[in-house]
């Protein structure tokens with residue numbers, strides 16, 4: 001049989017959303033359960049794909065099935081499409097698998113032309129009716145021109161405004177039949193003026209062009225951006241729904257509305273919505289007139305309202321979720337035009353989930369599955385006071401790189417941020433871009449704003465790790481760092497100027513917008529407890545400081561999956577000693593410098609073990625290239641020269657010698673430990689001594705250090721470093737006269753390590769996938785530079801998402817899966833985790849569950865997201 005491209009509503013149901021789109025599947029479902037839906041048909045998403053395959057046109061077979069659908073629709077509705085005596089007018093509506101509100105296009109009142117209009121009016125001399133016909137006609141010409149022919153709406157709006165001005169009226173509803181008739185003529189003239197041809201009068205041609213326009217709207221720029229933000233694949237396509245018009249603009253006994261069965265902002269279980277008398281389609285949301293609250297509809301249309309309340313009940317009992325509905329009343333009779341599970345804020349999502357469990361609509365597992373983990377982010381950070389935010393207008397926009405809200409005085413350097421913060425000032429650190437040296441300054445700031453860099457730039461990653469609000473990559477800023485000023489939206493900002501930034505939307509505002517602290521409502525804890533009950537993956541955190549670790553523990557982290565030791569070297573007293581180490585000529589000199597750092601490191605680790613209270617801690621040894629640590633300021637160079645008894649020139653020569661062409665692939669990771677084993681020795685001593693001390697104070701805690709060697713590509717490399725670690729650790733343990741277990745494992749972040757995981761596992765007791773580097777090395781481009789071309793890759797449909805944010809399951813994921821399998825074959829006790837940025841990304845977490853990792857590790861503020869995503873993966877797995 002030939003392909004079936006068209007389904008009448010009575011042929012579909014809610015399970016068919018892949019084929020019929022969400023809107024189509026739900027129109028079919030509402031039909032099946034007996035709700036009042038004007039009966040039409042759906043053109044499938046497969047037809048959309050076919051349309052693109054055919055070079056963006058509808059082939060004859062699809063068109064024939066559409067006209068066949070029209071015929072059936074005529075029979076059901078007793079009207080005729082294109083007929084002037086008894087015309088069937090239709091809407092042509094987009095509707096993808098996942099709802100994309102407002103992203104694609106819809107055309108109303110299709111089927112009208114001069115003849116149809118004239119005959120309709122002749123058949124019903126009532127002046128209200130005449131007005132309605134012309135109102136529908138001018139709406140149709142306007143929508144068709146805008147959506148199908150891409151003539152801007154504004155031309156038509158200008159004509160309406162002119163007409164209203166001439167007639168001295170404020171609202172569209174005050175225009176008379178005659179006014180609207182003239183407008184319709186003007187619209188047609190404008191159409192011809194813009195396009196050089198007449199408005200198409202043949203309804204079949206109108207239909208074909210309209211369906212094509214809806215298919216085409218799948219690929220419009222705002223839909224593409226929306227899809228990328230919401231993880232919706234381009235390949236899905238949209239369906240098209242064709243259905244008879246019902247007329248909310250017929251008279252004052254008619255109207256149109258939208259409503260939610262529960263409050264989408266708070267979750268409160270009460271009907272919420274708006275209604276507009278004598279109106280059509282988007283009038284309610286377009287703000288031309290102020291709609292009335294839904295409750296008031298009860299007075300105006302008691303019967304329709306009573307029926308609507310019943311429909312709401314039926315729908316909730318059927319879908320077991322909060323519904324978002326669109327409806328129309330024509331001559332007091334209710335028609336349902338759309339329903340879907342309503343979008344909601346994070347607090348509402350949690351409240352609704354709990355209420356649905358209590359009301360018996362959902363099981364705990366179903367409640368956990370219905371919450372979008374990404375939404376939780378907004379609950380964990382300070383927010384702008386909603387009322388104040390409403391009054392503010394953005395002066396610029398960057399990427400919302402780390403959520404939350406911040407306001408404060410502008411500072412331009414990390415040192416200033418620290419200094420001002422110590423004085424009790426709230427500051428926003430504004431930089432061209434940030435570097436590891438800025439880290440203390442970043443911690444002191446309320447928020448960070450950078451001119452350059454993408455979602456995975458240093459500033460973005462570090463800010464997310466700290467849970468600090470960050471807006472990155474605002475290219476509109478004209479920066480003059482040297483003179484501590486920048487320009488934006490025609491205004492110059494200097495040190496101390498006040499700004500506010502929104503790390504969720506990327507918006508930047510002039511002046512201070514007050515913020516309020518995030519509150520964790522009771523439902524939040526309840527849902528998380530359910531999540532913990534069902535998940536298999538453990539969730540650890542990436543934390544370098546006791547403060548971060550403590551925060552993460554509060555948010556439910558079960559251990560540290562990654563402690564980056566290098567961040568500890570940047571603090572005041574240590575950086576000097578570390579620089580001395582770098583500029584040493586002999587092993588002895590290096591050991592001497594390292595000995596100064598050892599007590600600090602040991603102290604850091606002790607504090608971490610204390611904060612973790614017996615939960616596992618994975619400590620990664622020094623990773624970045626040494627040049628990141630050397631001084632850049634003249635004064636610091638001089639200080640270092642004095643400390644080392646060398647000349648400034650000699651120090652500068654050493655610094656120059658550290659220059660690398662590709663630092664990402666340079667002298668870093670375990671290569672540092674191979675060249676300077678004394679670094680690994682010092683770090684091992686610090687870890688083991690710390691563990692022994694903490695264990696002494698807390699005999700009931702499990703303190704078993706996990707030492708992680710970074711950037712291993714060859715088992716011999718790992719063995720070389722491991723031998724140093726083991727010799728040192730065993731000596732420390734023996735010297736202390738205690739028993740202590742410890743593990744030595746490795747990061748898997750070089751493709752060769754994944755490929756030879758069976759060999760690596762002979763030495764490694766655990767694997768942790770460092771998917772930032774692994775992605776970088778597998779793709780062969782650096783995450784700091786990817787921002788330069790990723791947008792072009794999205795536009796060209798080469799990538800659908802940033803591989804540094806969302807794990808590339810096909811490529812990088814394959815390496816991971818293979819490494820786990822090979823590793824476990826050699827060493828069944830091998831435990832595996834992930835500690836790249838992906839550890840906090842829901843779809844990546846799901847993948848980690850699937851390939852059997854033991855844990856994911858992510859920044860503290862992502863811990864709840866990972867817990868929920870892990871539970872959802874386990875629940876989905878079970879239901880399969």
Ligand code: ADP
Nearest residue numbers: 091093094102106243244245246281282326328
């Ligand atoms: P969106 O997906 O942007 O909400 P819709 O396809 O739902 O677009 O259409 C927008 C509005 O147009 C609907 O909410 C409804 O008010 C109106 N509409 C659509 N189809 C019809 C119809 N057959 N009769 C009356 N109004 C309709």
Ligand code: MG
Nearest residue numbers: 102326337338
């Ligand atoms: Mg809609």
Ligand code: MG
Nearest residue numbers: 710749770773
């Ligand atoms: Mg790495």
